[in-house]
Amino acid sequence: MNKNQKFAEWLELRIPYDAKGRNSTVEASCQQYLKKHKSVKIVDLGAGTGANCRYYLSKIFQDQEWFLVEQNQEHLEIGFDRLIVWAQENGYDSQLQDSILVIKNEVRKITIHRIVGSILDLENLIDLKTFDLAVANAVFDLFSEKQFQTLLECLKKYQLPLLATVNYTSTNFIPQSEGDSSFVEYYNQHMQRPQDFGRGMGPDCGDSIGEVMKRIDMKVIQGESPWEISSSDPVFLQFMLKFMEESIPEILEEATLQHELNTWLQKKQQMIAQNQLSCNVTHQDFWGYWE
Numbered sequence: 001m002n003k004n005q006k007f008a009e010w011l012e013l014r015i016p017y018d019a020k021g022r023n024s025t026v027e028a029s030c031q032q033y034l035k036k037h038k039s040v041k042i043v044d045l046g047a048g049t050g051a052n053c054r055y056y057l058s059k060i061f062q063d064q065e066w067f068l069v070e071q072n073q074e075h076l077e078i079g080f081d082r083l084i085v086w087a088q089e090n091g092y093d094s095q096l097q098d099s100i101l102v103i104k105n106e107v108r109k110i111t112i113h114r115i116v117g118s119i120l121d122l123e124n125l126i127d128l129k130t131f132d133l134a135v136a137n138a139v140f141d142l143f144s145e146k147q148f149q150t151l152l153e154c155l156k157k158y159q160l161p162l163l164a165t166v167n168y169t170s171t172n173f174i175p176q177s178e179g180d181s182s183f184v185e186y187y188n189q190h191m192q193r194p195q196d197f198g199r200g201m202g203p204d205c206g207d208s209i210g211e212v213m214k215r216i217d218m219k220v221i222q223g224e225s226p227w228e229i230s231s232s233d234p235v236f237l238q239f240m241l242k243f244m245e246e247s248i249p250e251i252l253e254e255a256t257l258q259h260e261l262n263t264w265l266q267k268k269q270q271m272i273a274q275n276q277l278s279c280n281v282t283h284q285d286f287w288g289y290w291e
């Protein structure tokens with residue numbers, strides 16, 4: 001399994017946690033806004049393998065046209081395969097022509113386009129003035145505040161509202177044990193390490209997204225979207241530890257801390273194997289629009 005396929009596996013495992021966590025008040029505000037539209041045209045930013053699109057397909061009752069914008073081509077290819085399976089399982093016919101997927105039943109037609117490119121180049125990828133809504137799930141913690149503001153300034157030109165869900169804010173293992181606070185802090189700091197574009201918002205995105213939205217005059221509805229990962233899901237917990245194991249060493253200042261990290265990871269692995277570890281991960285959802 002290559003790196004993209006492994007990441008695609010993780011994106012699929014997240015789906016039930018995202019679905020349960022998504023904030024119903026934030027989501028209902030967006031659905032209310034969509035009611036006035038006969039059909040809806042939506043861009044999914046950082047679409048990955050299409051999980052966000054699949055989630056909304058049965059929550060939106062009009063005909064839909066989707067544009068999945070994603071920088072990783074293989075994610076989009078896997079995403080289309082998964083959309084075709086979704087169509088079969090949900091009683092839709094599907095037809096793939098060139099890079100456009102049409103899924104239909106007696107009452108609804110859904111057209112899905114895949115666009116390989118960067119969200120930061122959005123205006124050059126699609127004709128934003130024809131869209132009704134932008135959505136993004138689990139994406140903006142990767143962005144710097146400046147990049148996010150530039151994106152919103154672009155959406156503002158077209159008065160395009162944004163539903164941004166499952167934006168990471170913290171990780172809390174249960175029970176807490178020695179080392180948790182410092183290694184979770186390293187993990188969070190890794191998301192905010194200096195990169196060529198600046199620093200990702202990481203766990204601050206819960207505050208920053210709302211602030212930037214308000215700064216550029218959006219009305220904002222915000223709410224929590226937590227994950228509660230039980231000790232009976234070792235596969236998911238192991239994925240989380242793997243992300244920590246791979247990222248934290250990149251920012252450890254002292255070699256001795258690597259040994260402490262290994263010991264901490266080993267202890268966590270033992271707890272997972274004995275079904276003694278669970279975890280809460282907090283996130284924030286945002287519905288931002290212009291009046």
Ligand SMILES: C[S@@+](CC[C@H](N)C(=O)[O-])C[C@H]1O[C@@H](n2cnc3c(N)ncnc32)[C@H](O)[C@@H]1O
Pocket residue numbers: 011045046047048049050051052069070071072075117118119120136137138139142
């Ligand atoms: C955590 S995944 C979430 C995927 C999907 N939204 C979901 O809910 O399953 C973040 C995705 O954002 C994509 N991404 C990050 N920065 C991007 C950018 N500048 N332009 C396009 N895609 C980007 C990544 O390649 C990755 O697929």
